[in-house]
Amino acid sequence: MATVIFLLSRIIPNIYTPAGMTEADTTIYGTTNGDVRAKVIQEYRQRMGLDLPVFYFTISPTAVGTVLNQYSKETLEEQPWLSQYIKWYNKETVGEFLKSWREWNSTEKTFGKEALLQARAALLGHSESQSSESKKFYGLRFEHVLAKTGHKQPSPSLRNLKNSWTKMVASKAAFSGLIPVFHWHGANSQYHRWLTGLLIGNLGTSVKDFRPVQEKLTEALKTTIPISFFGLFLAGFLSYATGVLLTLYAESFGSKFLKAALYLLDSIPAFLLTLVLFAAFVLAGGTLSSPVMAASESLWASFFTNSTLLLAGVSIALILIPHLSIQIYQSFSQEMSKPYLLTAKAKGVNKFKMINRHAWPNALMPVITFLSEVVIGLLAGVLIVEITFSLPGIGSLLTHSVLNRDYPVLIGVTLFLLAFRTVVVWLTDVAHSWADPRVR
Structure with missing residues (x-):
């Protein structure tokens, strides 16, 4: 019964964000504030152990495990669109795009944080699109942001990002990439930490005042x-x-x-x-x-x-x-x-x-x-x-x-x-x- 209570608690809305906060949305909170909120949420998850897998094992499509193992775990801002792109497109092209995206992110000083946040917002809107018209709109917005940042002299990282984006959106996910695969996490999981704490009388920490x-x-x-x-x-x-x-x-x-x-x-x-x-x-x-x-x-x-x-x-x-x-x-x-x-x-x-x-x-x-x-x-x-x-x-x-x-x-x-x-x-x-x- 305790296990059931734990698993049910992990599907409660907003459990992965601090009290009173939601995921960063630059279109509502502004670019600077949105970036700060994303950092606060990520630090909160790490402090509470919510960045770990929920259970001892997970079953996910083959493509998900391949991409994440090759390029390490996705960051907070990458997670929403990356998980969707793996389902839509070929895993190799998604991996190339993720790699070039991170390279371009590392050169932020050359084009400014404003353009980076606009590109993130466009990717998020593209991945959450429910219609082909909406997906096309956000795709063009993303391409427009890239074109605007490199209108003077495009950098090699920007050219790689444009090419990988074009290849990715033109590809389709292979059926073999959707075959379920078993991933074992062992003790490095939320449930193991929670259960071992429960056995020694540690029920966790309040998110309101951080008292036991x-x-x-x-x-x-x-x-x-x-x-x-x-x-x-x-x-x-x-x-x-x-x-x-x-x-x-x-x-x-x-x-x-x-x-x-x-x-x-x-x-x-x-x-x-x-x-x-x-x-x-x-x-x-x-x-x-x-x-x-x-x-x-x-x-x-x-x-x-x-x-x-x-x-x-x-x-x-x-x-x-x-x-x-x-x-x-x-x-x-x-x-x-x-x-x-x-x-x-x-x-x-x-x-x-x-x-x-x-x-x-x-x-x-x-x-x-x-x-x-x-x-x-x-x-x-x-x-x-x-x-x-x-x-x-x-x-x-x-x-x-x-x-x-x-x-x-x-x-x-x-x-x-x-x-x-x-x-x-x-x-x-x-x-x-x-x-x-x-x-x-």
Whole structure:
């Protein structure tokens, strides 16, 4: 599953460019700025390891491997048009054109950067053309740029470039050049670096502030863990008490009213319930503490003195109580109609004792299963609560990573949630074997 997440992350738009940037486009950003942007993007890819092959191997047309192996790997500005030309034209003519193009680039001082950037833009437009008219237009523009730079005295590199261009556009790609070929990259790949880092706890670096992802995840968990545990413990305690009361007084008016209140509470959206609790607390004269704890402050000790964390935990409990209470009540109701409890009732055993000593162990199995689903789905409630109270927890971190396109953090949080789900499922199986030895 982790491999699938990695591969999916590599097809996300703009993952190969810094946040807020796209590929250099001289027609929009200007020539100088476009050149700087291309350099920034290339350095970013090298720093993040995104210039390496994605996986241990690649399968590409024969022509691609031949040209790239002969003339080394293409640069950032060559990549878009070179990959297209290899598909269109004969690989030998493409290789000659690439070689003469690089020679001409090295003599930039003789004709100026402006002409070079115009030629790059023409090649890019030519390779991206969807019609023959557009391809012809950009081809003529490229030839016009070359003619303008050499109108006084054409250099040998310029003559070679013109000749290689003419030969290339007149050629056609051979069918043999399109036959797939296997390329092995081994450890020199993005996936290998990512996997080895993951095994030692290195989840990568944030593209937003360049901090380690595991560091940001640890800080977020310091907020999420206490409010989640407190909310879950409070919800479990109150839900058990509610389930027992509903079972003891199943036919009373109070029991019917309590069930109606639970269904009403369950129908209120989580974000609205959190906002109502927040507004009620403030209108009652309460004040919210800073959600950021001091470095010297104990995590659990500060929880009961920090009104923001305490209120967030209560909000999570209110979101969970309706589901858990109804599930516990239904489990008790099913057990109360079974013969062994009817026999105990006929013998005059106290009803409260029947529920706690006899019904609870058997009613616990479906409750454990349901509780595991509640814990796994707890993230939805935590996310809403953390955003409402501006808490820097795991939910807020996930939301901000999506909004900021901070993909390393997004992948790190996703992997953590995947591991968390796996652990919860395993603990559920352990709890089942503890509650009922027959399933061991």
